[in-house]
Amino acid sequence: MDPTIKDVAKKANVSIATVSRILNDKPGFSVKTKTKVLRVIEELGYQPNAIARGLVSKRTHTIGVLMPTLLDMFAARILNGIDDYAHELGSSVIVCNTDNNGQRTLKYLRVLAEKRVDGIIFVSEYLKDEYYKVMSDMKVPIVLVSTMSPDYPVPFVKVDDELASFAATEYLLKQGHRRIAMIAGSPEDPIAGVPRIKGYRAALNAEGDEEAKELIVSTQDFSYESGMMAMEKIVDHPLKVTAVFASSDELAVGAMSYANKRGIRIPEDLSIIGYDNTRLAQMSTPPLTAVGQPLYEMGNKSAEMLFSMMNTGETAESCLMPYTIEERETVTRI
Template sequence: MDPTIKHVAKKANVSTATVSRILNNKPGFSLKTKKRVLEVIEELGYQPNAIARGLINGKTETIGVLMPRLLDMFASRVLEGIDEYVHERGSSVIVCNTDNNRDRTMKYLQFLGEKRVDGIIFVSQLLEEDYYRMMADMKIPIILVSTISYEFQLPYVKVDDYHAAFSATQYLIQKGHKKIAMIAGEQTDPVAGIPRIEGFKSALKSAGLTPDDRFIVSTGGYSHSDGKRGMEQILARGLDVTSVFACSDELAVGAMSVAYKKGISIPDDLSIIGYDNTPLAEMSFPPLTTVAQPLYDMGNKSAEMLFNMMETGERSESRIMQHKVIERETVKEILC
């Protein structure tokens, strides 16, 4: 029979309450008593039941993570950073694939509430009022990753999308490009769509170039197929462009695949820069120049912030992470 907390208490000659306080780092015992109890726990091979611990300290030692897509490389890197930190803290992660679908998101939030998770990390989708209200009713800490809410003041971890898009466009301009097209995601998205488009336009204006909406293609998403569709639209418009700024690596690689089929050489005939710096950027041919988001670090930092809130009850400060342009082989310098 597996040892129980009662067996530990009896052998250590203390009460079960004392063993419980030691296991949950509560005060009320001497160092000598703690040492003796821990020695008995090791001797007996006692493993506290997670459910029992939850009943004692009101925690389930699990957190919920909601993501719009689990199969893309963006999500996998963010999740890797979250999971690494959570695992080191001895807790577990429940991952929910919302598919950017409202009904699925609401059902998953209900599920996480029923599971009594200790906190939630909400990744890369717009925080609607219904989502916020349901999470607020749980009375647990919430961290946003790669998204922001101006209506509901929750701490977040993200890059400055406006600045990052400005940097990508500025990089192309510094390489001599003046006719630059943009493959955007959702043009009306206030989190990533609008800031990146505005950053793109601002960089053009700063260089004395006039933004033209014909050069901006909104695909409604950030996938490989969206990138193919976006590139087809650019070509169909007959735009005499020398470069393309794609708002995700998947968009960029999708655009490159269309260029290849059309006999357009990258970067000799057309330069392309992506966004995210996922492993896909290194695996593409030629390797993709891109704007790096520190995706693993964003996930890891969000988990650290969440645990700090869970332990202290205090709100964490939001974090703007640094982006940078990673030069590879898809941007050609145009000499004047």
């Protein structure tokens, strides 16, 4: 039979109320008593019942994370950062794959409400009015990751996508490239599409060189398959580009794969830079130069902000994280 809180109290020679206060981080005990009780809990292998703890603390020690996909390395790194932080504080994470589907997102939000989660982290999607209404009704803290809301006062953790895109394009310009194509997200996507396109265009305009030509191929997502399709359009376009800026690593690797099928050598014939700096960038052949987002740290920071809000009731300050240019082997100077 699994040990109970009564067993812990008996072996530690304290009251059940004292064990409960220690488990729920309430005052009323000495450091010596806390150390003794925690040692007994470890010795017995006691696992506090989350529901019972929730009745006392009004918390379930679970948080909800909504993500548009769980399949790519971008999502995995952010989720790792969130889960590690939550685990250190003794909380569990309920992960919901929304698939960028509005009805599915609302369904998951209702599930999280039924589970009485203590807070929500919303990753890489636009915070629609209907989502915010449901979250507001839940009366729990919310943090956005790799997205932000112009409409609602919700704290966020992200990189400045416009500046990072500017830096990627500027990097190619400094290598001597002037005819630079961009494989972008949707021009209607206000989160990752519009800002990155604006940064790309701003860098070309800032160059002030008549030879600096733009070519934007929009995609509906940031997948490998979309990168292949976009690259076909670029290769067959009259503007013979010397470099490509892809707004995700998966798009970049898809573009490289298509280029290889057409006998185009990377970087001898065509330079490519990606965006995110996931492990895929390191594993590609050749290794992909990329704009680096600190994805794990972004996830970790969002969890830190969420737990701070849960504990203090105060809204956390939004956080812009630094980006980098990770130079590898897919960009050459001309």
